[in-house]
Amino acid sequence: MVACRGICKTYVVRERAGLLRRGRRREVDALRGVDLAVGRGEFVALLGRNGAGKTTLLKIVATLLLPSSGEVRVAGIDALARPREARRRIGLVLAGERTVYWKLTGRENLLLFAGLYGVPRREARARADALLARVGLREFRDVPAEKYSTGMRKRLALAKALVHAPEVLVLDEPTAGLDPQGVEALWRILRELRGERKLTVLLATHNMLEAEELPDRVVILDEGRIVAEGTPAEVKARAGAVPTAALTLSGPGPRLPDFGPGATLYTQDEGRWLLVVPAQDLPRAIARAQAEGLRLEGVQVKASTLWDAFLKLTGRPFDDLGEEREEA
Amino acid sequence: MRALGVLFWKELVYFRAYPLNLLNQAVSPALLVAPYLLVARMFGFDAGLTDSVAVGLLLWYWLSTLMWEVGFGIRMEMEEGVLEGLLASPVPIPVLLGAKGLATVVENAYLTACMVGWFFLFGVRLPVPWPAFVGLLLLSGLGLIGFMLLQAGLVLLLKRADAPGDVIQTGLGTLAGMTMPARLLPRPLWALSRAIPLAYGIEAARGLLLGAPVGFEVLLLAGLGAAYAFVGWRALAWAEVRMRASGTTGEF
Structure with a gap:
């Protein structure tokens, strides 16, 4: 349904060297040869840190931006050669709140955008009412969007993207800035859409929980390249993100090599240590610690998360946690 | 047509959302016309010349509002944050501008009525x-389409393009003979004015005032206007491609 091949995007940025002096002209590679295929009815999440290229990729798929090179097809249509045809098949939810006309009511916004996509008037009214009910805005349909809360506006933006019954829904961080109830409300709608399997969804997020909860497949972008893709479980396995056990030990310094590969030792206070090992090695680690005369003060087992996999694949900004660290 | 219709309706809703604009538009023509008409009266110009100045002003005010609302109208969408939503829809930018143009015609009908009222108060009968004059106003508006598209293109590229826009508008108005007949301009400027469709619109309006035939001016206005519209349309399309390539669709 969505196929990107060899997408590259380079932005030209002009630095400012002062009030009157122009600075250096810099080229920033936002995307470096991205290949992505999303099947009909599939729900794919693009995961990446800020500046990884997620929004750029979404905007290129939505024909809002032109790539520096590469090919994009949406529903079999060459989106670069025939953008208007491709746009009819795409519903787009952009990041931010100001994506609807604030002076128009929720219903007026939907009728306006339905009209832009050529939905006949009577059908547009029926769709607008059904969508407003679906996103929980029926009671507020005749209230100007400027009076809505952030969560209501986000739900309205989603309804707006669906009003012309697109085949592909493109969402850029739809839950950013929402409270947990707001996030849950939006997720409920997205889960329903996923369950219907009529719509292909491409979602950009850096919310790990969202990426673990919603999609069929996760694509991790880093510095403009895809570094991993698969189901959340596959990505975790590929990144080597396994459940871990953290042992708090006291006594003489443990001999790290004895605890096997994958063990990491953090020095805490004087005579106290934090030993992190893969959870499957926990019994062996406890036995080894006792053999070395160390006292076990506590054990904490942590399930592997997409968060861990993501940090392993894209690197963590602060690696040492402010402590001394050794790896086996 | 459906897209044009809903966008036109949206413009009217926004117009209604700021009711004080109506008051401003009723009063501001008086501030604009008063100096010209008072000077004409102070120096004892005859009624014919005063009428001529009044017609030029009426036409120019009508057209500059149109140019401003259409040429810079896209800034409202930029600042509202909905421009990207519109650019991601299948509707071309000229349709959006067309809707703004239609809404401005409605706005201008009100403005013109207010202005004629002020003229009446100043003793100008027009x-x-x-x-025929209203037909000429509409035709002159069409003659400016090319410049409006060019302004909209500048807005897409530069975002705050007021300065070049003002130069275009003021330059056009002066050269076209807004406040004085173009034949009074120095020769090189007069020659330049011959390339501006609006000049023929103003000359035709003054011809109507004198009861003279205006067919030739109307023909030139339509022909030159169409040529500029084509150039403006191409310039806007180029600007849109440049904006989409440079990734500034969300900037303002």
């Missing part, structure tokens, strides 16, 4: 054949 003995023009009104149906």
Whole structure:
């Protein structure tokens, strides 16, 4: 349904060297040869840190931006050669709140955008009412969007993207800035859409929980390249993100090599240590610690998360946690 | 047509959302016309010249509002944050501008009525054949399409393009003979004015005032206007591609 091949995007940025002096002209590679295929009815999440290229990729798929090179097809249509045809098949939810006309009511916004996509008037009214009910805005349909809360506006933006019954829904961080109830409300709608399997969804997020909860497949972008893709479980396995056990030990310094590969030792206070090992090695680690005369003060087992996999694949900004660290 | 219709309706809703604009538009023509008409009266110009100045002002005010609302109208969408939503829809930018143009015609009808009212208060009778004059106003608006598209292109690229826009508008108005007949301009400027469709619109309006035939001016206005519209349309399309390539669709 969505196929990107060899997408590259380079932005030209002009630095400012002062009030009157122009600075250096810099080229920033936002995307470096991205290949992505999303099947009909599939729900794919693009995961990446800020500046990884997620929004750029979404905007290129939505024909809002032109790539520096590469090919994009949406529903079999060459989106670069025939953008208007491709746009009819795409519903787009952009990041931010100001994506609807604030002076128009929720219903007026939907009728306006339905009209832009050529939905006949009577059908547009029926769709607008059904969508407003679906996103929980029926009671507020005749209230100007400027009076809505952030969560209501986000739900309205989603309804707006669906009003012309697109085949592909493109969402850029739809839950950013929402409270947990707001996030849950939006997720409920997205889960329903996923369950219907009529719509292909491409979602950009850096919310790990969202990426673990919603999609069929996760694509991790880093510095403009895809570094991993698969189901959340596959990505975790590929990144080597396994459940871990953290042992708090006291006594003489443990001999790290004895605890096997994958063990990491953090020095805490004087005579106290934090030993992190893969959870499957926990019994062996406890036995080894006792053999070395160390006292076990506590054990904490942590399930592997997409968060861990993501940090392993894209690197963590602060690696040492402010402590001394050794790896086996 | 459906897209044009809903966008036109949206413009009217926004117009209604700021009711004080109506008051401003009723009063500001008086501030604009008063100096010209008072100077004309102070120096004892005859009624014919005063009428001529009044017609030029009426036409220019009508057209500059149109140019401003259409040429810079896209800034409202930028600042509202909905421009990207519109750019991601299948509707071309000229349709959006067309809707703004239609809404401005409605706005201008009100403005013109207010202005004629002020003229009446200043003792200017404006003995023009009104149906023909209104037709000429609309045709002159069409003659400016190319410049409006060019302004909109500048806005897409530069975002705050008021300065070049003002130069275009003021330059056009002066050269076209807004406040004085173009034949009074120095020769090189007069020659330049011959390339501006609006100049023929203003000359035709003054011709109507004198009861003179205006067919030739109307023909030139339509022909030159169409040529500029084509150039403006191409310039806007180029600007849109540049904006999409440079990734500034969300900037303002």
